[in-house]
Amino acid sequence: MRQSRKIDHIKNALNKPDLAEAGFKDVHLLHKSIPEVNWDEIDTSCIFLGKRLAAPLVINAMTGGHPAVKEINKNLARAARETGVAIALGSQKAALENTGVIDTFQVVRKENPGGVVIANLSAHCTVDEAQRAIEMVEADALQLHVNVPQELAMAEGDRNFRGIASNISALVRQIDIPVIVKEVGFGMSMETVQQIYQAGVRIVDISGRGGTNFITIEEERCKENSRQFMGDVSDWGITTVTSIVEAKELNLPVKIVASGGLRTSYDISKSIALGADLTGISRPFLQTLIEQGSEGLVNHIQQLINGLRRIMMMCGAAGIQALQQVPVVITGNSAQWLKARGIDIGKYARKNELQVKD
Numbered sequence: 001m002r003q004s005r006k007i008d009h010i011k012n013a014l015n016k017p018d019l020a021e022a023g024f025k026d027v028h029l030l031h032k033s034i035p036e037v038n039w040d041e042i043d044t045s046c047i048f049l050g051k052r053l054a055a056p057l058v059i060n061a062m063t064g065g066h067p068a069v070k071e072i073n074k075n076l077a078r079a080a081r082e083t084g085v086a087i088a089l090g091s092q093k094a095a096l097e098n099t100g101v102i103d104t105f106q107v108v109r110k111e112n113p114g115g116v117v118i119a120n121l122s123a124h125c126t127v128d129e130a131q132r133a134i135e136m137v138e139a140d141a142l143q144l145h146v147n148v149p150q151e152l153a154m155a156e157g158d159r160n161f162r163g164i165a166s167n168i169s170a171l172v173r174q175i176d177i178p179v180i181v182k183e184v185g186f187g188m189s190m191e192t193v194q195q196i197y198q199a200g201v202r203i204v205d206i207s208g209r210g211g212t213n214f215i216t217i218e219e220e221r222c223k224e225n226s227r228q229f230m231g232d233v234s235d236w237g238i239t240t241v242t243s244i245v246e247a248k249e250l251n252l253p254v255k256i257v258a259s260g261g262l263r264t265s266y267d268i269s270k271s272i273a274l275g276a277d278l279t280g281i282s283r284p285f286l287q288t289l290i291e292q293g294s295e296g297l298v299n300h301i302q303q304l305i306n307g308l309r310r311i312m313m314m315c316g317a318a319g320i321q322a323l324q325q326v327p328v329v330i331t332g333n334s335a336q337w338l339k340a341r342g343i344d345i346g347k348y349a350r351k352n353e354l355q356v357k358d
């Protein structure tokens with residue numbers, strides 16, 4: 001069941017338009033007419049999990065666990081290696097239950113021996129499962145996914161979510177690599193990020209609403225199996241933009257990964273300027289790989305990185321930390337949401353006070 005579900009997810013995710021807005025239309029970076037930056041000096045690289053990436057980008061968690069997806073993981077890993085970005089695996093639970101499919105995950109480390117590879121399991125997992133998943137791919141970090149709406153949309157999904165925070169906290173204490181708590185496209189509030197921080201986690205992937213929607217993906221599986229469904233809440237969740245700002249608002253020493261509906265270099269730049277340390281993209285990379293092969297995916301990622309450089313130039317930011325300091329004007333529904341949540345968005349629009357000298 002778990003293995004065939006991974007195939008259904010890929011089938012149902014492809015060719016799906018993003019039904020909701022991730023909020024990026026509401027975010028505006030301040031143009032700088034006199035940037036005082038030389039194109040050759042612009043450095044899109046960053047350090048993540050102790051390794052240098054060519055850009056703050058991860059091919060985010062998708063697949064593994066079925067012989068048919070080994071080639072996909074191999075090509076995703078190759079593209080990550082060639083472009084210098086990080087890669088996360090799909091949930092490794094299938095390989096813990098059936099060692100016959102371990103190679104569909106291990107191929108990622110084989111293809112990308114020196115890169116950032118992130119393991120993935122549910123936040124329900126045991127310490128032993130987490131350790132086996134980490135060893136399987138010599139992971140640099142472990143993503144623990146939280147996905148309540150998706151589980152509810154699955155007839156066979158979990159229904160008991162008691163004890164997750166304490167499980168996360170036990171995992172953090174007993175695992176010797178960083179733990180990332182990750183949503184799957186429903187976003188995180190500041191209350192959630194605070195809970196995660198209190199459990200000892202220092203990296204969150206807020207994976208917000210506006211991109212891949214697991215309620216509609218599961219809906220198709222339900223239709224195929226003629227089950228009842230929860231389509232009335234198909235726009236459930238917190239957008240990616242508002243999730244980044246909610247997480248940032250706490251001012252905690254927590255690194256923020258922005259994912260969910262990021263589609264362009266502009267979305268990547270806006271996420272970083274809002275305070276994200278890393279950005280993640282999933283479904284569009286899979287789509288490019290299926291349609292244009294691994295060279296196509298390498299080009300896609302390189303174009304995103306080139307676009308990021310152009311935007312950094314127009315903002316006068318020579319590096320990623322400078323991009324995080326670029327003023328951002330937040331308008332529209334995102335501004336309304338954030339104001340209603342008591343967040344002062346003015347501080348994003350005027351990050352550095354103007355200093356005028358005679």
Ligand SMILES: Cc1cc2nc3c(=O)[nH]c(=O)nc-3n(C[C@H](O)[C@H](O)[C@H](O)COP(=O)(O)O)c2cc1C
Pocket residue numbers: 009010013060061062063089090091120143145182183184185207210211212259260261262280281282283284286
């Ligand atoms: C086919 C597919 C499979 C996925 N499987 C997983 C998974 O196993 N674990 C996980 O944490 N997230 C999984 N995700 C969620 C993504 O990592 C990401 O959070 C979500 O798709 C939003 O990003 P996007 O809009 O760029 O696709 C999957 C996404 C896709 C498209």
